[in-house]
Every structure is written in structure tokens, then in C-alpha cells.
Amino acid sequence: xxxxxxxxxxxxxxxxxxxxxxxxxxxxxxxxxxxxxxxxxxxxxxxxxxxxxxxxxxxxxxxxxxxxxxxxxxxxxxxxxxxxxxxxxxxxxxxxxxxxxxxxxxxxxxxxxxxxxxxxxxxxxxxxxxxxxxxxxxxxxxxxxxxxxxxxxxxxxxxxxxxxxxxxxxxxxxxxxxxxxxxxxxxxxxxxxxxxxxxxxxxxxxxxxxxxxxxxxxxxxxxxxxxxxxxxxxxxxxxxxxxxxxxxxxxxxxxxxxxxxxxxxxxxxxxxxxxxxxxxxxxxxxxxxxxxxxxxxxxxxxxxxxxxxxxx
Amino acid sequence: xxxxxxxxxxxxxxxxxxxxxxxxxxxxxxxxxxxxxxxxxxxxxxxxxxxxxxxxxxxxxxxxxxxxxxxxxxxxxxxxxxxxxxxxxxxxxxxxxxxxxxxxxxxxxxxxxxxxxxxxxxxxxxxxxxxxxxxxxxxxxxxxxxxxxxxxxxxxxxxxxxxxxxxxxxxxxxxxxxxxxxxxxxxxxxxxxxxxxxxxxxxxxxxxxxxxxxxxxxxxxxxxxxxxxxxxxxxxx
Amino acid sequence: xxxxxxxxxxxxxxxxxxxxxxxxxxxxxxxxxxxxxxxxxxxxxxxxxxxxxxxxxxxxxxxxxxxxxxxxxxxxxxxxxxxxxxxxxxxxxxxxxxxxxxxxxxxxxxxxxxxxxxxxxxxxxxxxxxxxxxxxxxxxxxxxxxxxxxxxxxxxxxxxxxxxxxxxxxxxxxxxxxxxxxxxxxxxxxxxxxxxxxxxxxxxxxxxxxxxxxxxxxxxxxxxxxxxxxxxxxxxxxxxxxxxxxxxxxxxxxxxxxxxxxxxxxxxxxxxxxxxxxxxxxxxxxxxxxxxxxxxxxxxxxxxx
Numbered sequence: 001x002x003x004x005x006x007x008x009x010x011x012x013x014x015x016x017x018x019x020x021x022x023x024x025x026x027x028x029x030x031x032x033x034x035x036x037x038x039x040x041x042x043x044x045x046x047x048x049x050x051x052x053x054x055x056x057x058x059x060x061x062x063x064x065x066x067x068x069x070x071x072x073x074x075x076x077x078x079x080x081x082x083x084x085x086x087x088x089x090x091x092x093x094x095x096x097x098x099x100x101x102x103x104x105x106x107x108x109x110x111x112x113x114x115x116x117x118x119x120x121x122x123x124x125x126x127x128x129x130x131x132x133x134x135x136x137x138x139x140x141x142x143x144x145x146x147x148x149x150x151x152x153x154x155x156x157x158x159x160x161x162x163x164x165x166x167x168x169x170x171x172x173x174x175x176x177x178x179x180x181x182x183x184x185x186x187x188x189x190x191x192x193x194x195x196x197x198x199x200x201x202x203x204x205x206x207x208x209x210x211x212x213x214x215x216x217x218x219x220x221x222x223x224x225x226x227x228x229x230x231x232x233x234x235x236x237x238x239x240x241x242x243x244x245x246x247x248x249x250x251x252x253x254x255x256x257x258x259x260x261x262x263x264x265x266x267x268x269x270x271x272x273x274x275x276x277x278x279x280x281x282x283x284x285x286x287x288x289x290x291x292x293x294x295x296x297x298x299x300x301x302x303x304x305x306x307x308x309x310x311x312x
Numbered sequence: 313x314x315x316x317x318x319x320x321x322x323x324x325x326x327x328x329x330x331x332x333x334x335x336x337x338x339x340x341x342x343x344x345x346x347x348x349x350x351x352x353x354x355x356x357x358x359x360x361x362x363x364x365x366x367x368x369x370x371x372x373x374x375x376x377x378x379x380x381x382x383x384x385x386x387x388x389x390x391x392x393x394x395x396x397x398x399x400x401x402x403x404x405x406x407x408x409x410x411x412x413x414x415x416x417x418x419x420x421x422x423x424x425x426x427x428x429x430x431x432x433x434x435x436x437x438x439x440x441x442x443x444x445x446x447x448x449x450x451x452x453x454x455x456x457x458x459x460x461x462x463x464x465x466x467x468x469x470x471x472x473x474x475x476x477x478x479x480x481x482x483x484x485x486x487x488x489x490x491x492x493x494x495x496x497x498x499x500x501x502x503x504x505x506x507x508x509x510x511x512x513x514x515x516x517x518x519x520x521x522x523x524x525x526x527x528x529x530x531x532x533x534x535x536x537x538x539x540x541x542x543x544x545x546x547x548x549x
Numbered sequence: 550x551x552x553x554x555x556x557x558x559x560x561x562x563x564x565x566x567x568x569x570x571x572x573x574x575x576x577x578x579x580x581x582x583x584x585x586x587x588x589x590x591x592x593x594x595x596x597x598x599x600x601x602x603x604x605x606x607x608x609x610x611x612x613x614x615x616x617x618x619x620x621x622x623x624x625x626x627x628x629x630x631x632x633x634x635x636x637x638x639x640x641x642x643x644x645x646x647x648x649x650x651x652x653x654x655x656x657x658x659x660x661x662x663x664x665x666x667x668x669x670x671x672x673x674x675x676x677x678x679x680x681x682x683x684x685x686x687x688x689x690x691x692x693x694x695x696x697x698x699x700x701x702x703x704x705x706x707x708x709x710x711x712x713x714x715x716x717x718x719x720x721x722x723x724x725x726x727x728x729x730x731x732x733x734x735x736x737x738x739x740x741x742x743x744x745x746x747x748x749x750x751x752x753x754x755x756x757x758x759x760x761x762x763x764x765x766x767x768x769x770x771x772x773x774x775x776x777x778x779x780x781x782x783x784x785x786x787x788x789x790x791x792x793x794x795x796x797x798x799x800x801x802x803x804x805x806x807x808x809x810x811x812x813x814x815x816x817x818x819x820x821x822x823x824x825x826x827x828x829x830x831x832x833x834x835x836x837x838x839x840x841x842x843x844x845x846x847x848x849x850x851x852x853x854x
Contacts, residue, residue, distance in 0.1 A: 004441055004449045004467055006368055006459070017368050024371045038402040061633055111484075111528045113491035116502050120520045122669070123509060127676040140663050142678055210385070217387035221495045221755070223664055228390055235397075236621070236758045237629065240785045247762065249401060253394050257386055264385035400766035416729075416768055417752070497752050510668050510735050513675075 044250040052238045052248060053255055065230035066259060071136055072144060072226065073216040076151035077209050083152055084159030091164055094185070102160070109157040114150055115218050121146030122222050143224040147216065155212050162204050166197035203275035210264045210271075217260075231256035325518025332508060339504030340526050346421060346500055347487045347530070353426035354486065358433025365438050376434065383431035388424070388489055395424040396496050421493035429486045436482055440475030441467065473545050480538035484531045491527075501526050591644055591829060597651040604813040608680065609651045613658070616643040617665035617679035617805075621758040624781030624838045625685050628664070635662045638777075639683040639802075641833035642702055646681065646804070649820045666756060668735035671695050674807050681817075682805035685778055687737050688852065697810060698803035699817035702830070704849040706796025707738050708776035710783060712764065713791050719771060722797050725749035731760035731769040738774045741798060757782070765789060775800045777838060784840070801849060818851055 009017060039045055052058055090102030109117070126142035129149060133141025170193050178188045220228040235252040238244060329336065364376035383391070399405070399420065406419045444467050452462040491502040505523040509516055599606035608614050618639050619626030626639040640662060644654040654660040665673050665684050673679045674696045688698045711719045718724060726748035732739040734753040743751050752769050754760050760772040761782050772779065779792045804821075806813055824830040825848035834845040 003366065004444045004446055004471075005366055005463070007450070007453060009368065013368075021369050021371050024369055024375075028371060028375050039398075042401055044401060057632065108524070108528075111488075111531050112524045113488040113502060113527060115491040115494065116505060116520070116523060116527070119502065119506060119509075120516075123513065123516055123672065127678060130678065140678070142676070214385075214387040217389040218492070220389050220393075221492070223666055223669070225664070228387065228393065231390075232393070232758075233620075233628065236762065237627075240623070241629075245788075247765065249397050249762070253390070253398065257390055257394070260387060260390065261382065261385040265381070268385070396768075397762055397766065400763070400768045405766075405768055495755060497754055506668075506734070513672065 039250050043246065044248070048242075048244055049248040049251045051242050051244070052234060053251065055242075058234070062227075062230060062234075065225065065227045068138060068224070069213070069216050069219075069226040069228075071138060072147050072151065072219055072224065073209070073213040075136070076148045076155060076216070077212045079148070079152040080155035080159050080208075080212070081205070083156030084163055087156060087160035088163035088167070089189075091160060092167060092189075106157040106160050109153045110161075114154045114215055115221060117153060118146050118150035118218055118222055121150050125149050139225050140223060143219060143222045146222055147219040147224050150218075151212055151215055154215070155208060158211075159205065159208060162201055162208070163197065166201040166204075167193050169200060170196050199278060202278070203271045206267060206271035206274060210267045213264060213267070214260070227256060227259065321514070322518070325515040328512060328515045329518055329522050335508070336501075336504055336522060336526070338499060339501040339523075340530075342498065342500035342503070343487065343490055343526070343530065346418070346425065346490045346493055346498065347483075350422050350425035350429060350490065351483055351486060353422065354429035354433050357426060357430035358437060361430055361434035362437035362441075365434060366441055380431040380434060383428050384435075386428075388428050388492055389495075391428050392421065392424040392492055392496055395427075396420045399423070415498070417497045418493075421490070421496055421498045425486060425490055425493070428489070429482065432482045432485070433479065436478040437471075437475055439478070440471040443474045444470045469545070473542065476538055476542050476545070480535055483534050483538075487530050487534065488527065591641075591648040591654070593648045593653055594651045597649075600812070603816075604810045605650055605816050608813075612652065613661070614647055614650065614652055614681070615661045615663050615679045616647070617670065617673050617682040617684055618643060618662050619666075619684045620664040621756045622685060622778050622781060623785050624840065625778055626683070627781075636837070638703065638833055638837040639685065641837055642804070643681065643683045645824055645829055645833065646683075646817055646820060649816075667733045670805060674805055677807065680806065684805075685775060685802055686805050687775070687800040688803040689737060692805075693854075695808065696805045697808045697814045698805055698852070699814045700803035700821060701801035701849045701852060702804065702821050703777065703802040704846070705775040705777040705800050705802070707741060707773060707798040707800060708779050708796050709793040710761075710764065710772040710779040710790055711770065711793060712767070713789055715770065716791060720793065721795050722746055725771065728770040729768070730771045730773055731763060732773050733757055733760070736774065737800070738798075742773060761786075761790075775802075780838065801852070803852075815853075818853055822851060 036045070043049070087102050087106055090098045091106065093099050093102070122143065126146035126149075129145035130141040132148070133139075133144035136144070138144035167189075174192055174196070175188050178192045183191070216226060217228045219226045220232075223229070231252050235247045235249045238252070239247045361376045361379050364372040365380070367373060367376075396417065406414070406416045409416060409419055448466055448470070449462055452466040457465065490500060493500055494502040494506055501523050505519055508519050512519070597605075597609060599609060618635065618637070620628035620635070622637065624637055626635070626637040628635050643662065644660070647654045647660045652659045663673075663679050665679065665682055667684075670682050670684060670686060671692070674682055682696075686692075686698075688701055692698070709719065709722065709725075719728065722742075722745070725742070725746045728749055729752050730739075730742050730746075730749045731752040731754060732742070733756060739751055739753055742749055749771075752760070752763070754763070757772065757774060757778060760769060763769045764772050765786065772782070776792060776794075776796050783790045783792050804817055806817075821830075824833075830848050831845045839845055
């Protein structure tokens with residue numbers, strides 16, 4: 001195994017690596033063991049702390065809470081795709097009066113904390129748009145609306161940049177050839193650039209779903225009844241219902257965290273799979289776009305598909 | 313008439329903000345303090361995790377990957393919640409910090425924010441290393457450079473240049489993410505917004521614009537600093 | 550890569566396992582049945598007569614009322630984490646009022662209980678997100694500027710919830726200097742502490758339940774709010790928590806509504822008065838706050854303005 005940092009190990013180095021492997025395994029096991037022991041010492045992972053999770057009633061509630069999370073994330077990612085397409089079209093336009101407002105909107109919503117947007121939404125568009133939440137059966141509906149609109153504005157702006165990068169990643173010759181054939185700009189965009197760009201962007205879009213799903217947990221702060229707030233309700237109420245000696249905080253957070261991680265890993269794996277499949281595809285004009293290439297902070301931060309491990 | 317009214321409201325909003333400028337600046341300072349400390353800690357932690365992930369020792373690589381996989385797929389809000397309720401259960405309460413004027417909840421926020429950000433820092437650094445073609449290092453080794461020389465003269469100068477832009481994005485994202493600390497009793501910009509909206513809902517827009525501008529200024533400062541660094545690095549190439 | 554795939558599979562497997570292990574008798578479902586048996590029954594007035602154009606008529610005709618309650622205060626307003634049932638004294642009062650309006654409180658489409666937290670109660674009423682707020686909502690002159698109040702329907706006072714281990718250290722609000730005193734953002738009790746006991750270190754969290762968690766964790770020393778709320782929390786963890794029991798203020802819980810709905814305010818006051826006299830009020834109390842063993846106090850005097 002060669003990397004930038006070191007060469008293929010020789011016999012001496014291999015011995016050294018084996019030695020340090022042993023040392024680090026012991027050290028890591030000690031750290032993890034110490035952490036687990038600390039938690040176990042307080043009785044936080046003893047058998048009775050798991051009893052709430054052996055209750056079918058709880059799982060029914062938990063799945064409906066998870067469904068609330070997915071509702072918010074899914075609706076906002078769909079809306080964000082639309083908004084992102086509109087904003088990207090504006091940003092790529094030849095007309096300054098379209099390009100500049102799109103630029104300002106995109107940059108503003110990417111620079112402002114999502115939580116601030118959602119809180120602001122609670123006082124502004126939350127109420128007028130609460131009917132959407134009501135139609136979907138979300139509780140409370142205005143917190144849902146504030147959350148979804150906030151997520152849409154933010155993810156839409158991020159996706160707009162993804163789209164723009166995707167369009168720009170189609171080799172210039174493609175559009176030049178189309179113009180040479182006498183196509184107009186909209187036709188070039190619609191028939192040449194967009195179809196190819198969308199295929200390249202798919203992994204990045206799926207990866208953005210992970211971001212949306214994670215960010216939907218912000219709904220917890222504005223009182224939207226989703227997975228995380230359900231988790232808090234479990235550990236705050238379970239001691240009384242199941243007669244436990246203390247609130248099952250650690251076990252609850254482990255279960256809730258595992259659910260988020262499982263879903264996100266599946267999504268990331270899917271994004272990575274799409275990307276690998278596409279980089280093999282001969283129909284693709286360019287390389288598939290990982291979110292990292294779009295240059296956005298969170299897309300770059302959060303959305304590098306986990307499946308894509310650069311060769312070591 | 314309506315115009316005059318909204319004009320009045322705008323004037324009122326500006327007056328209100330002027331009156332509350334101390335609370336606003338406190339909030340801004342809180343965000344800066346939180347981001348600065350978490351920024352430094354997440355960089356240190358990120359470097360360690362990145363080193364683990366590129367090390368030749370498989371156990372460390374796996375541990376680094378697990379660390380990244382965990383934080384990459386967990387909502388920051390959950391990390392915040394976990395930090396603030398689990399650490400005290402195992403007896404970590406930072407009671408000593410009160411003596412030096414640091415709030416326990418501020419420290420929880422720093423821990424949550426820096427551990428979460430560390431995995432993105434680590435990934436940025438790692439991908440920077442991976443962006444350097446292997447042939448470069450092989451050539452360096454072939455001409456007899458030591459590991460230190462290879463790192464210092466060949467790999468790092470190139471890796472740093474690719475690392476800087478994503479790192480800048482990371483710190484900007486972290487400043488924005490620090491808003492979540494608002495929910496955990498940490499005085500910062502978003503808490504200023506939340507508190508002042510509750511007391512003076514009539515100045516909602518003024519408050520929102522002021523706080524949003526606060527964040528925009530902070531993020532612009534970070535990108536300016538990184539642009540400068542990039543230009544400096546470009547010269548030394 | 551392989552590791553990640555493995556992890557994902559393992560996680561899904563664990564989930565499925567959790568689901569299948571969950572079969573059999575559910576303690577929650579049993580408890581839900583128990584609760585349903587114990588929940589109060591109130592008259593649902595059939596074909597009530599209201600003045601044309603009145604708020605009451607509108608609510609009755611719409612067959613829909615939204616009542617803001619707390620979801621995190623055992624005994625007062627509490628959403629059972631698992632059965633999903635909303636229970637507590639405030640909720641019982643809400644059911645009673647809804648019944649008087651001719652609405653069926655067992656039907657969620659007609660009577661909807663919505664969570665309000667301390668900081669959004671006024672906003673919810675101003676925006677019309679809810680029609681009534683019955684959420685341990687103290688009547689204060691400042692709030693009267695913003696919303697209308699019927700009642701009070703309950704009187705309590707600000708008190709302190711502490712860890713039993715601290716019972717010799719914290720005996721009254723005078724002992725709060727240097728202590729971390731937790732309450733919720735935007736609540737009267739916290740403002741009271743900040744003003745009258747400036748040496749205490751206030752901690753503002755989103756919900757009382759968060760303060761309870763931090764109190765159990767020793768990251769804060771005191772939770773302060775109305776005694777009625779604290780009693781419920783003390784009862785949920787009697788081994789570790791206790792109420793100091795020296796109220797230092799008077800809080801009068803009122804039923805909040807939009808400021809311009811004076812007709813509704815008068816109506817609710819009349820019905821509360823009736824409930825004080827005919828035993829409905831006592832029944833609601835016994836079912837909820839009275840569970841901790843305290844006898845129903847005398848009903849408060851209505852504040853009609």
C-alpha cells in the first residue's frame with residue numbers, strides 16, 4: 001500500500017506497524033472501555049434501561065415520530081430542488097436583472113444560520129403557511145411550516161450552486177456544438193446541458209438529502225414533534241412509566257442516534273453507488289459531481305458521499 | 313399612509329437596535345468567542361483524526377473512519393443534546409469553570425461544536441493529502457528526501473493549497489452552526505434575536521436583519537482571511 | 550467502505566430486532582387504557598345557543614377549537630411520551646370548556662390540543678394558531694396588554710425544586726446566592742429571580758423538563774417556577790427531588806385568548822364559575838394534581854375585568 005506519505009512497507013516497517021497496531025488497539029480499547037465503564041457505572045446501560053425499547057407501544061410512537069422527521073426532510077428537499085432550479089436558472093441567465101437577485105438570494109441564505117431562518121419563519125411565514133402542516137398532519141403545523149420553508153430556502157440555495165456547477169461541468173464543446181447547430185440558449189439548456197448535468201449531479205443531490213435529514217432535527221428547537229423531540233420525551237417520561245431508577249438518557253440517545261446514522265449511511269451509500277455507477281457509464285459527458293466540488297460549505301462538509309473513498 | 317407607517321416602524325427598529333446595541337454586541341461577542349474556541353479545538357482534533365485516517369496503522373484508520381462516520385451522520389442538535397445531558401451524568405460538569413467566569417453550558421457547546429466540526433476538518437485535510445499525486449512523493453523519496461523533507465517541501469505546500477478553501481467553508485459552516493448553542497443557554501447572536509423578538513416582536517425585521525448582518529460580516533471576515541492566506545501560499549509555491 | 554456497508558446492515562438489523570423484540574404485552578398500551586378509564590368525563594352540551602356572530606357560535610359552527618397546553622409538565626399539561634395522550638389539570642379544564650362549547654373533546658378533529666411553550670404563548674394567540682391557551686399561564690398586568698384572560702382557575706406561588714441532598718443548604722430564596730437557578734426562557738419566575746435575587750445565576754432553558762434533567766444531573770442547583778408544576782416533577786422522582794415549600798409569590802393561572810374576544814372571555818368566566826360550584830373543578834383537580842396526595846384547595850376568585 002503506497003500513499004503520498006509513505007512507501008510500501010518493508011519487513012522492518014511491517015514489524016513496526018504490527019507493534020504500533022497492537023499499542024493503538026490497546027489504547028483505543030482502553031479509551032472506549034473507560035467511556036463505557038463510566039456510563040455503566042451510573043447504571044445507564046444496565047438491562048432495565050433498555051426496557052422501554054422492548055415495548056411495542058413505544059416503537060409505534062417512535063416510527064410515527066421518525067415519519068414526521070422524514071416528512072419535513074423529504075418535502076423540503078423536493079421544494080429545494082424546484083427552488084434550486086429556479087435560482088440556478090437565474091444565476092446562469094444572460095440578463096443582469098435576473099442574475100444579480102439570484103446571486104444575492106443564494107448568497108444570503110447560505111450565509112445565514114438555518115436556525116435563525118427557522119426562528120424568523122416561526123414569526124413570519126409559519127402561520128400563513130401552517131395549512132400545509134395541517135394538511136400533512138404535522139404538529140404543530142406552524143413550526144412544521146417554519147422548518148420546511150427554512151430548510152427549503154437553505155437547501156435550495158445550496159442546490160442552486162450544485163446545479164450551476166453541474167451545468168458548468170458539461171464540456172464547453174457540447175454547448176458550442178449546439179449553438180453552431182442554431183439552437184437558442186433555452187434549447188441548449190433544456191436539451192443539451194440539463195439532461196447531462198442532472199445525471200452528473202445526482203450523487204450530490206442524494207448527498208444533500210443527508211444534510212436535509214440532519215438539519216430537520218432543528219425542528220426540535222422550535223417545538224416540531226419529530227424524532228429528536230420524541231427521544232427527549234422518552235427519557236424524560238420513561239422513568240415514571242416503567243418505574244426505572246433513573247431516566248434512561250444514554251440508551252435513548254443511542255437508539256435515536258443509531259436511527260439517524262442508519263438512515264444517513266444508507267443514503268450516503270446510495271449516493272456513492274450512484275456515483276460509482278455513473279463514473280463507469282460511457283454516456284456521461286464528464287465526471288460525476290461530488291458535492292465537494294460545488295464549493296459550498298455544508299455540501300462540501302456534509303455531503304461528500306461516504307461511499308467515495310479516494311484510493312489509499 | 314402605509315408608507316409613512318412602515319417608515320416609522322423602520323425608524324423605530326433602528327432606534328430600538330441602537331438602544332440595545334450592548335446586548336447585540338454581547339451576542340456577537342458570544343458567537344465570536346464560541347466559534348474561535350471551537351475553531352481552534354476542532355482544528356487540533358481534526359488534525360489528530362486526519363493523521364489517524366492517513367496513518368499506516370489499520371486500527372487507527374478504522375477509529376478515525378468511525379469517528380468521521382459518526383459525526384457526519386448525526387444531527388448537530390443531537391450532539392448538542394447528548395453533550396449537555398450525558399456528560400453531567402458521568403460526572404463531567406466543569407464546576408471549576410465557574411471560578412474563571414466560564415459557564416458550564418458554554419463549555420458543553422464548545423465540546424459539541426468542536427467534536428462535530430473536527431470530522432469535517434479531518435476530511436478536508438485528508439482529501440488535501442490525497443489530492444497530491446503519489447508520484448510526487450515517490451519522486452521525492454527517490455531523490456533521497458527523508459519523511460520530514462518530503463512532507464515539508466513536497467506534500468504540505470501542495471496539500472495546504474487544496475485544503476484551504478474547504479477549510480474556510482468549514483469554519484464558516486461552524487460559525488453558522490454555533491447558532492444551535494442558543495437553545496442551550498449560551499449567550500450568542502441567535503439568542504439575542506430570540507430574546508429580543510420575544511420582548512419586542514414589533515421590531516422583528518430590524519432584529520432579523522441586524523443578526524443576519526452580524527453573521528454575514530463574520531463569515532465574510534473568515535473568507536477574506538483565507539483568501540489572503542491562499543494568496544500568500546500561492547507566492548511561496 | 551466495506552466497514553461502512555457492514556455498519557449500515559448491522560444498524561438496520563438492530564432496528565428490525567428492536568421492532569420484533571417489541572411484540573408481546575405493551576406496558577404503554579395498558580397504561581393508556583388505564584388513563585382512558587381515569588380521565589374525567591364532562592358534559593358535552595348538545596345544541597348550545599349562542600348569540601349570532603359571537604366567537605362561541607363561530608367555534609361551535611366550525612366544530613373546531615385549538616387549545617394550547619404544555620406538553621412537559623406532569624400533572625398540569627403533559628404529553629405521555631409513548632401513549633401520546635395529553636393529560637393534566639390544564640387539559641381537563643380545556644376539555645370541560647370545550648364540552649360547554651358543544652364540542653366533543655374525545656374527537657381530535659373537534660378539540661385539538663397543541664403544544665405551547667412559555668415563549669410562544671402570546672404569539673400563538675396573536676397569530677390565531679390557538680384559540681385558547683391553558684398552559685400554566687399566569688395573569689399579569691403586562692400580559693393583559695397583549696392577550697385576554699378568563700379566570701383565574703387556579704392559584705399557586707413561585708417555589709423552588711431542589712435535590713434532596715441540598716435540603717440543608719437551600720431553604721428559601723435567600724439562599725440562592727451563587728446557585729444556578731434554572732427556569733424557562735421568557736417566563737415570569739426567571740424574571741422574578743433576576744430582579745429580586747441578583748446574586749443567583751439564572752439559567753434559561755427551553756422547557757421545565759430540561760431543567761429537571763439538568764437538576765438531576767447537578768448542572769443546575771434549583772428549578773424555580775410555580776409550586777403546582779414543581780409538585781408534579783417532585784412526584785415523578787421523589788427519591789432525589791423535593792419542593793422547598795415556601796411560595797414567595799402569587800401566581801394566578803388564567804385562560805388566555807385573543808385580546809378582542811371579550812364575548813368568549815365572559816362565557817369562559819361564567820362556565821368556570823359554574824365548575825367551581827358544581828364539583829367539576831374539584832374532579833379535574835383530583836384526577837391530576839391531586840394524585841400527588843394533596844387535597845383540592847378552595848377555588849380561586851374570578852377576576853372579571
